[in-house]
Amino acid sequence: MATRTKYRTKQKEMVLEYLMAVEGRHVTAAEVCEYFTGSGISIGQATVYRQLDNLVKEGLINKYIIDGNSPACFEYVGREEHCHHDVCFHCKCEKCGKLIHLHCEDLKGLGEHLYSHHQFTLDTSRTVFYGICEDCAQIGE
Amino acid sequence: MATRTKYRTKQKEMVLEYLMAVEGRHVTAAEVCEYFTGSGISIGQATVYRQLDNLVKEGLINKYIIDGNSPACFEYVGREEHCHHDVCFHCKCEKCGKLIHLHCEDLKGLGEHLYSHHQFTLDTSRTVFYGICEDCAQIGE
């Protein structure tokens, strides 16, 4: 949750700025690298991976793993204060990749249930519900 | 859902039988391979992967991807009739990495809620709840 990085570097800021610039889209580590090389900016891919990892730990971005073999996706989700009053959940469509943000009071019961019945403290900012969205359910199947 | 394989081979049966024998446990592809080599039975790892893939398509086993880097887990879930009564959820501890395997009737309401209120068809085999487990909550914080 707290800031892990001790130094504030240009690379870290650039990675975060890019993620913020494409807010709402999910991008892979490779796409982040391509963006920088395409812009003539040089950032090592190891640094991109390391900073993405840091940003996930700090809660500024989320990491989504759709499929073990395809690359992980990242997305800017902002500071937690945004979702303070109502809890924020994410649904990810496995077909079209769409990300759905849910602000649902009823879902708060989920965290409470997991805590009271299973002694598990749910981290809603990291948890993603995978499934099929409305649109894809109509088309396919 | 339908059977994909045209021929019935010894290898396929053995993979399925092993998964059935360890029902309730999560095993990786590597563990399946190790079991066979440990038993003096020779099965190519490519075949193990191919058959696990077939069994997932046929709905006899489930594949769980907890984390992009660690290997995928497989579990026998039986024919579809079983799945209706026995939904499987997963909790992943962010601190110790422990994977908790939940079979909870109350959680079935979650899928129903997402479907009826948000038109989202939850895929319980892909969805993982992230958070802090009981043990780590006591120690750390």
Added chain:
DNA sequence: TTGCGTGCAAAGGTTTTGCATGGCA
């Protein structure tokens, strides 16, 4: 000045694939 962050290249680990061989129907 201290030591963390970076960058490059190489390693790491899981899964897939090419191709010749073997086995089911």
Added chain:
DNA sequence: TGCCATGCAAAACCTTTGCACGCAA
């Protein structure tokens, strides 16, 4: 007999790591 499945090894792939150098504080 016709094909599909197998097995081996190598490739493919994403991600992490080792190490020397650079840079923030």
